[in-house]
Amino acid sequence: MTININPRLTQVFRFVRCSYADGVAELVYAFDHGEELIERVRFPHAPAIPASHQAAFDQVLKLLHLIAGVSYYKAGVPPRIEVVDGPLDDSTAGLLDELYLHGLAEFAYRNGLDLRGRINFPRGGAKQPEAKALGLPHRTLVPIGGGKDSLVAVEAIKSIGGDATAVWVGNSPLIAACAERTGLPMLNIQRELAPGLFELNRSGAWNGHIPVTAVNSAILSLAAILYGFDSIAFANERSASAATLEYDGQQVNHQWSKGYAFEQLLGEWLQRHVAADLAYFSLLRPFSELAVTRAFAKLTPYFDVFSSCNRNFKILGPKPADRWCGQCPKCHFVFLALAPFLAKPRLLSIFGRNLLDDENLAPGFDALLEYQDHKPFECVGEGAEARAAMLALSQRSEWQEDALVARFIREILPQLDAKELALEPWLQPSAEQRIPGRLLPALAFFE
Numbered sequence: 001m002t003i004n005i006n007p008r009l010t011q012v013f014r015f016v017r018c019s020y021a022d023g024v025a026e027l028v029y030a031f032d033h034g035e036e037l038i039e040r041v042r043f044p045h046a047p048a049i050p051a052s053h054q055a056a057f058d059q060v061l062k063l064l065h066l067i068a069g070v071s072y073y074k075a076g077v078p079p080r081i082e083v084v085d086g087p088l089d090d091s092t093a094g095l096l097d098e099l100y101l102h103g104l105a106e107f108a109y110r111n112g113l114d115l116r117g118r119i120n121f122p123r124g125g126a127k128q129p130e131a132k133a134l135g136l137p138h139r140t141l142v143p144i145g146g147g148k149d150s151l152v153a154v155e156a157i158k159s160i161g162g163d164a165t166a167v168w169v170g171n172s173p174l175i176a177a178c179a180e181r182t183g184l185p186m187l188n189i190q191r192e193l194a195p196g197l198f199e200l201n202r203s204g205a206w207n208g209h210i211p212v213t214a215v216n217s218a219i220l221s222l223a224a225i226l227y228g229f230d231s232i233a234f235a236n237e238r239s240a241s242a243a244t245l246e247y248d249g250q251q252v253n254h255q256w257s258k259g260y261a262f263e264q265l266l267g268e269w270l271q272r273h274v275a276a277d278l279a280y281f282s283l284l285r286p287f288s289e290l291a292v293t294r295a296f297a298k299l300t301p302y303f304d305v306f307s308s309c310n311r312n313f314k315i316l317g318p319k320p321a322d323r324w325c326g327q328c329p330k331c332h333f334v335f336l337a338l339a340p341f342l343a344k345p346r347l348l349s350i351f352g353r354n355l356l357d358d359e360n361l362a363p364g365f366d367a368l369l370e371y372q373d374h375k376p377f378e379c380v381g382e383g384a385e386a387r388a389a390m391l392a393l394s395q396r397s398e399w400q401e402d403a404l405v406a407r408f409i410r411e412i413l414p415q416l417d418a419k420e421l422a423l424e425p426w427l428q429p430s431a432e433q434r435i436p437g438r439l440l441p442a443l444a445f446f447e
């Protein structure tokens with residue numbers, strides 16, 4: 001198929017239709033009346049949908065269609081959004097307006113666009129009846145991302161004997177290896193972006209970051225209804241709610257759909273519109289990145305399979321030769337955040353090198369510390385927690401002489417207020433969370 005359209009010049013982004021049959025969801029979009037862009041999500045060994053769950057399933061399928069549209073909408077950001085099925089009820093339109101505005105905030109900032117006032121999902125459709133409980137089985141889907149966070153969530157749930165399944169979207173062998181290592185039952189859902197999107201990208205469409213956690217969340221919500229799970233336990237830490245930067249009065253957060261605002265919006269929408277007994281939440285919400293890395297440092301069986309380096313997860317193009325590229329902000333941050341909690345030789349054996357002894361990486365670590373730069377557009381912790389980790393290392397003889405720790409002691413530390421650099425407060429949980437009561441005992445894993 002050849003897409004003969006410049007999406008930047010289009011007037012309308014259309015949610016054309018969505019359907020589901022035999023384990024495959026089809027999500028169809030178009031710009032103006034141009035060719036259809038079809039994304040497919042494949043659910044393996046999909047059981048028949050019980051009649052009592054059909055309405056709930058249809059609701060989530062529609063929401064998935066609306067959420068996954070963000071990958072295509074961003075290619076053109078035309079002035080109008082049309083939902084061919086008719087206008088949405090106000091609460092659904094509100095959720096989508098928020099998701100597209102904040103989830104695309106980094107995309108807009110980096111492309112010099114201002115999406116405020118531009119994203120208006122059609123509203124005014126009939127109010128939906130309140131969803132009832134479906135009697136979903138007490139089982140938890142635990143999404144696996146290949147990195148440390150989801151593995152900590154897995155082990156916390158295992159520590160209380162929770163009935164859990166490791167689930168992932170896409171065909172990353174690295175994620176599959178992590179899922180296998182958990183020893184849990186596994187579920188791998190495939191997602192195929194419309195090939196036309198890559199053509200549009202090649203011919204000059206707008207491109208940039210999208211809130212991919214929202215897409216994965218909608219896919220897993222559909223899986224929960226389809227296979228019968230009453231809970232979806234993401235591993236999004238507290239630090240994910242902190243903005244990357246502020247620009248023209250707007251917060252820009254690379255991780256917006258990992259943050260608490262989105263968790264509340266989607267979690268409440270699912271309980272109201274889909275099933276009163278479906279819980280969507282993050283098990284790691286009370287914890288900072290440093291509290292999570294401290295917990296992960298004890299999980300040695302995962303050290304030779306996990307990677308937080310996002311370069312492994314590209315759909316197109318080459319993957320890094322090593323699990324850790326060593327060049328990106330995720331590699332830098334995870335190295336720094338694990339260092340206070342792991343024996344140095346162990347850490348170096350995970351990464352295959354000492355990133356803190358490489359002067360060429362100074363700009364990368366400076367950005368993490370928010371020193372002369374803003375936090376990188378990546379899934380990294382807050383600047384203040386990176387500074388706390390660096391201070392902890394600067395007080396340890398085995399790290400003090402490494403190039404970037406020595407530079408921190410010499411150049412950066414004198415400009416900081418030492419009282420604000422303690423590590424201990426970062427290890428304390430905060431109260432903000434939406435974890436269901438039956439899984440709350442899993443938090444003891446972090447003590």
Ligand SMILES: CC(=O)N[C@H]1[C@@H](OP(=O)(O)OP(=O)(O)OC[C@H]2O[C@@H](n3ccc(=O)[nH]c3=O)[C@H](O)[C@@H]2O)O[C@H](CO)[C@@H](O)[C@@H]1O[C@H](C)C(=O)N[C@@H](C)C(=O)N[C@@H](CCC(=O)O)C(=O)O
Pocket residue numbers: 071072193197201207208209210211212213214215254255256257258310311312313314315316317378379380
């Ligand atoms: C792996 C990665 O980081 N990809 C980002 C990168 O994409 P790139 O062009 O280098 O290659 P591909 O990943 O192969 O993607 C090709 C194009 O496909 C489009 N696309 C891809 C996935 C998708 O869900 N929707 C899409 O539209 C896009 O046009 C790609 O160019 O750069 C892109 C542009 O900035 C990013 O959009 C790619 O990010 C992926 C969506 C992705 O999965 N990224 C996660 C690793 C990620 O950023 N996770 C965040 C979660 C934050 C959140 O709020 O959800 C995090 O870890 O902080």
Ligand SMILES: Nc1ncnc2c1ncn2[C@@H]1O[C@H](COP(=O)(O)OP(=O)(O)OP(=O)(O)O)[C@@H](O)[C@H]1O
Pocket residue numbers: 142143144145146147148149150151167168169170175213216233234235236258307308309379
């Ligand atoms: N392909 C995927 N399929 C399902 N869930 C995913 C996928 N990628 C990421 N996630 C989930 O999204 C959330 C955020 O991802 P994130 O990358 O922060 O976590 P992680 O990979 O577990 O840890 P790390 O921060 O070390 O990369 C986690 O709950 C993770 O499991």
